Amino acid sequence: MGKAIALREDYDAARVRSFARRSRHAAQFRRLLALAVIYGGSTLGEAAPLAGNGPTDRSGLGSAL
Numbered sequence: 473m474g475k476a477i478a479l480r481e482d483y484d485a486a487r488v489r490s491f492a493r494r495s496r497h498a499a500q501f502r503r504l505l506a507l508a509v510i511y512g513g514s515t516l517g518e519a520a521p522l523a524g525n526g527p528t529d530r531s532g533l534g535s536a537l
Contacts, residue, residue, distance in 0.1 A: 485511040499524065 485508045492504035506523035510516065 479511060483511065
């Protein structure tokens with residue numbers, strides 16, 4: 473299993489969601505929304521489908537972190 477990556481402490485779920493709402497790019501919107509879900513307490517596996525990845529393919533979201 474991989475090593476955990478710490479999230480930035482100066483952001484929270486609401487702030488990341490506000491960045492997503494302002495995004496004009498669909499892929500960026502999905503990645504930011506997935507990160508907001510993680511900030512809200514969900515796992516990477518739960519957030520991966522929101523980023524456009526399947527439940528077992530977390531590579532796209534992991535690279536966004």
